[in-house]
Amino acid sequence: MQTSRLLLCSSSASSSNQLLLFGSAVTLTLPSCLRFPSLSLTITNSTSSSIRFNSIRSTSSQMASKDSQDPRIARISSSIRIIPDFPKPGIMFQDITTLLLDTKAFKDTIDLFVERYRDQNISVVAGVEARGFIFGPPIALAIGAKFVPMRKPKKLPGEVISEEYSLEYGTDKIEMHVGAVQTGERALVIDDLIATGGTLCAAIKLLERVGVTVVECACVIELPELKGRAKLGGKPLFVLVEGEGA
Amino acid sequence: MSAYTNHNQDPRLHGIKTKIRVVPDFPKAGIMFQDITTLLLDPKAFKDTIDLFVERYKGKNISVVAGIEARGFIFGPPIALAIGAKFVPLRKPKKLPGKVISQEYILEYGRDCLEMHVGAVETGERAIVVDDLIATGGTLGAAMNLLERVGAEVVECACVIELPELKGRERLNGKPLYVLVEYFDI
16 A cells, blocks of 8 residues: 555545555555545634634545644635625625635645646646636646646637636536647646536536547535535546535 | 836746737627737746736735736636735626625726625725736726725735726826836727
């Protein structure tokens, strides 16, 4: 069993306890008490009546004990603000703008992704508009990859390819420039959050349609209850924190 | 001031300028659109772009980098991270959750509104505003207003590209503007 440091579950959604580590698959049989362990961080910080920091659970790896969770995760987790009933009633919106105001937490967020991807021969970081534009470029710059913006319709000038997808609430389309990526390139797809997985799935399809290998999807936050992980066509997903879904 | 007209022109600027793609008649006939996405496809040119801004603003006690949606989100965060400042997104209406302040402004082609989170910036903080391009200066002017309304000091506006013929520089209430390249629609 490899002893590489695992921050989170990076497994696919299969029911067997199989972890996909970069370049290899390791099959483990874990006792049920060690499967998907979670740490509960409850931090209540009322700076004003309109801001509440509710609990966000962070998960450590399947293999390791609680102690192995990267020490940077706790601060990242607690810097994310939850806004109830946005954009509509019943949705607990995960607001990463407060993370961006914490210079250490923002730097740590980027570092965690960069450490994971820097030696993986990745030449493309694709970021989904608009919050993927905040996290993608710093990662791309640090690992020496190009940054490819994936945008809502009619924003990119010149020739584009499009992919339609379903949202939690309606349908939408994302576009990528023709010629931005080449067949055979290895890519990451970045967004701030994965909910139902619709947007990320469309992004993966766009890249695969032009012959690119999507190595992994990377998000700051996952809402596991919405089961987006299972919609990625078997592609692995790496996240830093989990939040409670709508 | 622009890096392009500086008599000691930085050797990195040529590489940056040649990577910007001009797309005619976008978003409508007659407009020569300055497409920075091709710059982002060149890791060295993109890194040089960020480095030029970072070299200018590091060590100047700037604690806020405000970036204008959406292309300001591409250039602002790497600058913020490198100089140890927070990144504050300035967004179109209804995108930011929670309490916001709004500023309306006139565009080349219509009217729009920019929003910022209440509490993102504190009185007395020193800020720069980042966007990919300045045209008429309407958007940047609105961004500056938002920051000044909450008592921040806007030290400078920073853009990759300026369209000098549109005189946006004059619409920044006397605030300095720093750009890397200028484009003249001759």
